[in-house]
Amino acid sequence: MRDWLQSALRPAGPEAASVHALWEFMLWTSVVVFVLVLGALAWGTLRRRPAGADPLAEGGPGERRMTGAVSTAVGATVVVLFVFLVFDFSTGRALTARREAAVRIEVTGHQWWWEVTYYDSIPNRRVTTANEIHIPVGRPVLIRLNSQDVIHSFWAPDLNGKRDLIPGKESSLWIQADSPGVYHGQCAEFCGYQHAKMAFLVVADRPADFARWYASQADTARTPTDSLTARGQEVFLSSPCVMCHAIQGTPAGATMGPDLTHLASRRYIAAGSLPNTRGNLAGWILDAQGIKPGAHMPPNSLTPADLQALLAYLGTLK
Amino acid sequence: MMGRKLRGAVALAAALAALGCQRETRRFRESPPAATSETAVSMSELVPGPKTRDLPIRNPYERNAYAVSEGERLFNAYNCSGCHSHGGGGIGPALMDDQWIYGSDPENIFSTIVEGRPNGMPTFRGKIPNYQVWQIVAYVRSLSGLLPKDIAPARDDHMVAGPEPQRTEPLRPKHAFTPAAAEHP
Known part of the structure; x- marks a missing residue:
């Protein structure tokens, strides 16, 4: 069993992994830039001006060199930002790419719980449950999000980023889990008094277990026997x-x-x-x-x- | 001199704050249904023993904006709008006019909801907790302007047949209420 509740830094599916790769690339690039900038600052602070030199003199021997250094730094910044931009776009494309959905789930946000409906082309095979989403392992699952009252946000950090649920506007999100397990999720957009107590579970089952679970959920309730x-x-x-x-x-x-x-x-x-x-x-x-x-x-x-x-x-x- | 003015202003602010508090309080933990007297509304004017004056029934939520907006939410949640159509009427009578078949006082509307009425109004006895019935009563009365305007809810996103409850001029019932006893010979 995992010893953390939920974490975006330990991806459990391809979507979370691609977001995580982008995050790691940005983190390490920023670390390098940070170290370089602080190094340049320290060098400039510690370097002594030659004795007797006029601090306001123009066109000295160092002027051309300084201009070159600043232009190079600006150019490098622009290049780095463009690399971020391209990486970000390609991650976004990968997250929203059209796939064949193994399961389609409609999630409706309410104050303060999640309504979960599994789509099936046969209406009486549709399953409605709440706050607990079962998915088959290793299969892409399309989650369609809508809200009944205010804006909520669907966030299962181990599986994908956040996506807002906006009343009257359907949005969607793909999730996929690589291994069986229980993943925690949480509403990530303040939605009223009990926003903090609006959690959900994503339970990734092996396909056979998922089929068994689905069949039992599609059944009507048991009739009382005693x-x-x-x-x-x-x-x-x-x-x-x-x-x-x-x-x-x-x-x-x-x-x-x-x-x-x-x-x-x-x-x-x-x-x-x-x-x-x-x-x-x-x-x-x-x-x-x-x-x-x-x-x-x-x-x-x-x-x-x-x-x-x-x-x-x-x-x-x- | 300055001190007295300041003191007056502070007292005024405190009074306004106290009034505002009452209007804006949000009480979540209502007393459980068993702790409240069942209906508090009698269908007959005859009592055993000497005739006494009834204690006046007051809706505890008529001065609370949150309770009235909760009443609006429940009005739709419990499908009152299915027949009364956001107050405009349809299968059931309109609630935003000044015609009241069974009376416009809070206790009349309370017993209409709890007991039901002939020709279609179902009884919600045991199905809606009393405090929620009082909230719905307050909302229903706001539809025809019988509640203070600063309490009544604003316009919602539905099609409305008249002005929103906040802007509705009070529509006082035209005819005096005939006792409910007359309906049950």
Whole structure:
């Protein structure tokens, strides 16, 4: 397991690698320029003028040499900037080059969570989930970004640079992971109170695992098999939950909040705020504002029996 | 002399700041639904024992701009606009005029939302927490100018049939409200 959360300096895919190569080239070129400039400054500071020379004299013997040195430095600066420009353009071209997308994912930013929809030409094979993006390893994935409310920014530093989500204007981004793993991402454009708690995960699976995951996500939610979970489903459908959340396969079809059809299969709840455990989920349902003030989840009061039934039901939504 | 003027200015600034605070406060952690009295609205004027005056019902959000804009967000999120169409009306009655079938007072609108009304208005009992209902009530009243202009939300990006709530002249209901009891023989 990697011992860092997220880092742009340890690229995990070709897009991040090309951004990283550009960054390294710029860094080392700038280091060389910095050392040369400071060296010239030190040389000029330490060099003594010959005794008795007029400091304001024109056309002395050193004048031509100085003019030459300054012109060379200016020329070199222009050349270096042009090299940066060309490198930058070619990196940009490589990042946006048209490819055959193995998977197309639409990511919609909300205050403060990520809606994730996998495109499929067959409508009922489309999968909607939240805050957790699964991708197959070694395959180019096209992410199409849009926003529901304010400007957000999609940033998974291990996989690619940032790309803003602008309401009403679709932008896109390619990502590809070289090896299986869990990569962290974060909203990178201040978007309100809970901007800091708007994280997501990119989970890179082997193609076979990805296919299995996709098949399970494309399914409707499990029907309750025992009386406790059946009661939990009734609680869900008759409480404020149903006003915002959807569970495919039940009458709940609202799209204001995250789709909960396969809630129990996700690692975190509330956009990376809390690990998805029964206790955290209970706290989130009862008093979300204590955890994430300003989020659009209202407080709920449920009797203990109803809460336990609801948690049992949500726990079956693998 | 100068001191008194300065003191007056400071007092004025403090008073304005206090007023502004009330208008701009953003309360996120509302009391949970169980801690608030259920509807606070009665459908009958008859009470057991001697007739007492009801405690006046006040919408806690009518003087809070954030709550009213939240009401607007919820109005769309809960698809009120599906029938009332951003206040202009369609399947349901318009909310930006001075015609109120079931009354324009906050408690009337509250019970319209919570209890539902005949011929189409569904009941949202148990589906919307009380504090959110009060926020929606405040927004609905802002549509016809019944809220102070500095509280009412500005124009949004939707097509609007009339001026934005901030610019709406107060449209006082023309007819006195007939008690709800009359609707339920």
